[in-house]
Amino acid sequence: xxxxxxxxxxxxxxxxxxxxxxxxxxxxxxxxxxxxxxxxxxxxxxxxxxxxxxxxxxxxxxxxxxxxxxxxxxxxxxxxxxxxxxxxxxxxxxxxxxxxxxxxxxxxxxxxxxxxxxxxxxxxxxxxxxxxxxxxxxxxxxxxxxxxxxxxxxxxxxxxxxxxxxxxxxxxxxxxxxxxxxxxxxxxxxxxxxxxxxxxxxxxxxxxxxxxxxxxxxxxxxxxxxxxxxxxxxxxxxxxxxxxxxxxxxxxxxxxxxxxxxxxxxxxxxxxxxxxxxxxxxxx
Amino acid sequence: xxxxxxxxxxxxxxxxxxxxxxxxxxxxxxxxxxxxxxxxxxxxxxxxxxxxxxxxxxxxxxxxxxxxxxxxxxxxxxxxxxxxxxxxxxxxxxxxxxxxxxxxxxxxxxxxxxxxxxxxxxxxxxxxxxxxxxxxxxxxxxxxxxxxxxxxxx
Ligand SMILES: Cc1cc2nc3c(=O)[nH]c(=O)nc-3n(C[C@H](O)[C@H](O)[C@H](O)COP(=O)(O)OP(=O)(O)OC[C@H]3O[C@@H](n4cnc5c(N)ncnc54)[C@H](O)[C@@H]3O)c2cc1C
Ligand code: FES
Ligand code: FES
Numbered sequence: 220x221x222x223x224x225x226x227x228x229x230x231x232x233x234x235x236x237x238x239x240x241x242x243x244x245x246x247x248x249x250x251x252x253x254x255x256x257x258x259x260x261x262x263x264x265x266x267x268x269x270x271x272x273x274x275x276x277x278x279x280x281x282x283x284x285x286x287x288x289x290x291x292x293x294x295x296x297x298x299x300x301x302x303x304x305x306x307x308x309x310x311x312x313x314x315x316x317x318x319x320x321x322x323x324x325x326x327x328x329x330x331x332x333x334x335x336x337x338x339x340x341x342x343x344x345x346x347x348x349x350x351x352x353x354x355x356x357x358x359x360x361x362x363x364x365x366x367x368x369x370x371x372x373x374x375x376x377x378x379x380x381x382x383x384x385x386x387x388x389x390x391x392x393x394x395x396x397x398x399x400x401x402x403x404x405x406x407x408x409x410x411x412x413x414x415x416x417x418x419x420x421x422x423x424x425x426x427x428x429x430x431x432x433x434x435x436x437x438x439x440x441x442x443x444x445x446x447x448x449x450x451x452x453x454x455x456x457x458x459x460x461x462x463x464x465x466x467x468x469x470x471x472x473x474x475x476x477x478x479x480x481x482x483x484x485x486x487x488x489x490x491x492x493x494x495x496x497x498x499x500x501x502x503x
Numbered sequence: 504x505x506x507x508x509x510x511x512x513x514x515x516x517x518x519x520x521x522x523x524x525x526x527x528x529x530x531x532x533x534x535x536x537x538x539x540x541x542x543x544x545x546x547x548x549x550x551x552x553x554x555x556x557x558x559x560x561x562x563x564x565x566x567x568x569x570x571x572x573x574x575x576x577x578x579x580x581x582x583x584x585x586x587x588x589x590x591x592x593x594x595x596x597x598x599x600x601x602x603x604x605x606x607x608x609x610x611x612x613x614x615x616x617x618x619x620x621x622x623x624x625x626x627x628x629x630x631x632x633x634x635x636x637x638x639x640x641x642x643x644x645x646x647x648x649x650x651x652x653x654x655x656x657x
Contacts, residue, residue, distance in 0.1 A: 220521035222504070222567050244565060248545055251563040254522045255543040264521075266568045291557075313633025314611070315560045316545055399632030400546060 223265045228272035228349070231265055231376060236351040238263040239373035245273075245287060246319035248312070249328045273323060273378060282342075282384055286323025286377045290316070303389040303408050307338050310393045313400050323377045326362070329369040332403045332424040336363065338391055340421035340429040341408035342382040348375040356381075363428050385412040388501040392490040393423075396477075404478040405486050407466070409494040413448045413503060416440065420491065425470035425483055432469035432491075435462055439495065452499030462495050463488035506567050510535065511579035519566050526550045528566035529576060537577040537606045548634030549607040552576050558614040560633070577606040580613055589613050592651035593644070600638035607634050612648045620656040622648070 223241075225231040235241055241263035244250055253259035267273060273287030278301070284293070293301070293308040294317065311317050311334055325335040326346060339346075339359045346362040348355045348371060355375065363369050371377065388411035395401030406423035418439040420432040439462055446452050454462075472483035508515050510533060517532035524543070529535040529552075539549035543562045550561045553575040561576075581587035586594070589612050599605050608631065615622055615630035622630065627648050628641075636644060 222521050222565075224568065224570075244568060247563045247565060247568075251524060251565060252544045254565075255524060255562060260522070264565075266565070268568060269571075312545070313548065314614075314630055315548060315551060315558055315563075315633040318557045319559050319563060399629075 220261060221263050223263065225265065225267075225270070228270055228376070228378070231267055231270060232349060232351050232374075234263075234265050235376060236374050238265075241265050243267045243327065243376060245321045245324040245327070246289065248316050248320040249324055267323075267376065268321075273376075275379070278384070280384070281381055283379050283381045284322055285379045286326065287321050288323075289318060289321050291318045293322075299387045300384045300389070302387060303338050303341070303391040303410065306391040307334050307393075307408070310334060310391075310395075310398075310401075310403075316400075322380060326369070326377050326380070327371075329363050329367050331366050331426060331428060332406075334391075334393060334403060334406060334423065336429045337406050337408040337421040337423040339380055339382070340431060341389070341410045341419045342385060343419065344380045344382040346377060347379045347381060348372070349378045350375040354378075359429075360431070366427050385410045385417075386414060386503045388413060388498045388503070390494050390497050392494055394486045394490065402477060405470075405472070405483045405490070407487060407490045407494060409491070409498055411439070411443070411452075411498050411501070413443075416443070416448050418443070420466055420469075420494075422466070422470055422487060424477075425472045425487060427471065430469055430471065432466045435465035435469060435491065438462060438465055443499075449502065451502050452495075454496050454499050459492040459495055463492040466491035504567060506570055508533070508566070508569055508574060509572070510574045511576060517566070521567060523566045524562050525552070525554075525564040525566045525569045525574070526561040528569075529561060529574075535576050535578050539603055539606055541603065545633075546635065547604070547607070548611060548631075549604050551607040551610040551634065553610065553614065558611055577610050580609060587613070588654040589616065589647075589651040592647045592654060596643050596647035596650055598639060598643040598647035604634060604636040604638075608636070608644055612651060615648065616652055616655060621652055 242261040273285045275285040277283040290308040325333040393406040403424040467484040467488040472480040541547045541549045552561045
């Protein structure tokens with residue numbers, strides 16, 4: 220095992236160009252477990268954790284979150300248009316895990332249960348990749364291609380995720396067996412971007428990749444078309460129930476150790492109703 | 504590979520396997536067995552240390568990547584003859600049974616009280632949510648943190 224500790228992003232890109240497919244080490248909360256248990260013996264390991272170029276967190280205008288930003292740093296941000304980001308970060312692991320784990324690591328692992336991913340999907344985020352060949356920007360929907368699979372080339376490093384500020388009508392919910400230290404049985408992020416008359420719902424842990432619930436999105440947009448995009452939405456019980464059904468129908472869940480497909484559909488319906496009620500009343 | 508670490512204020516050197524965790528380096532190579540090894544997957548917190556003042560699981564830190572950072576382990580908080588108030592409070596509250604989880608809880612409680620001198624019960628539970636104890640049922644541990652808070656900031 221050969222370990223490289225480049226001092227700059229350029230150095231890391233050069234090291235990766237020399238050893239395409241080398242493993243990158245950020246917070247280590249996924250990769251070190253693999254190494255400790257002998258499931259992975261990287262030939263080349265490039266430590267990207269200290270790189271300053273990956274740590275920017277910019278919320279003026281377009282939002283940019285560097286790949287090396289930890290959950291603890293996200294939690295320290297103010298709410299508003301970061302409400303769902305904070306709700307998400309709060310559910311991750313434990314203080315120890317949040318101090319180490321990064322958004323770039325979540326994107327690197329690309330687990331369907333990765334908690335940052337439904338948020339990035341619902342925000343229509345762009346994943347920014349860099350290599351010696353240049354920069355590539357791809358929509359999250361094209362980035363994650365399957366369970367633990369993504370469109371990153373072997374010589375690329377994820378440098379950041381970017382998105383347009385969607386306003387404060389947003390929320391993230393996650394269900395697990397307890398509050399701390401839990402991999403999601405199912406999770407959901409809902410964004411109502413009133414300025415663009417757009418509703419987006421993304422589901423985690425409910426399919427091979429992060430799923431968007433298109434029909435539920437259209438349904439909610441029609442609801443808000445009627446009540447007015449500048450007005451708080453008073454969600455009727457029937458409308459909330461229908462929204463929940465449509466979200467549940469968009470899932471492609473499986474039975475596994477964490478939960479059954481049937482339970483996942485049920486819990487998605489519950490989370491969807493709650494999310495719509497919570498977010499509907501939020502007007503910027 | 505040879506690595507140079509700053510542990511508890513001292514410059515130390517060790518020969519470690521490239522993939523070695525900081526926890527293994529501390530315990531096997533540097534004679535600091537206070538940090539415990541129970542799960543090696545970040546679930547139990549018994550290996551908790553401070554790295555540049557941040558609470559981390561040392562089993563998830565690559566030893567070689569810890570070069571250039573300040574590491575503090577439970578051994579640095581207090582000595583047998585002079586316990587840290589957090590350690591004293593754990594003894595006095597009866598928060599120690601088998602003791603395996605205790606070093607991790609001590610470091611995590613220390614980090615909590617450093618940032619938040621008078622935490623509520625909910626804040627204590629949240630701050631210690633990355634540490635598991637199979638013996639005490641946590642009641643006495645929470646009591647110990649309250650005692651330590653009173654001792655330190657009275
Ligand atoms: C006890 C425990 C609890 C956890 N709880 C949660 C949870 O609640 N929710 C959750 O989503 N996850 C959880 N995780 C998983 C993990 O913490 C997250 O996936 C985290 O975001 C990984 O980030 P990291 O920086 O530690 O990644 P690392 O382990 O350093 O890297 C993970 C992968 O990403 C790659 N990578 C890292 N940085 C980059 C980059 N810049 N560009 C491209 N690839 C990169 C690495 O090569 C590696 O393959 C938990 C893990 C543990 C051990
Ligand atoms: S040994 Fe590190 S968290 Fe359990
Ligand atoms: S005292 Fe035995 S595990 Fe906590």
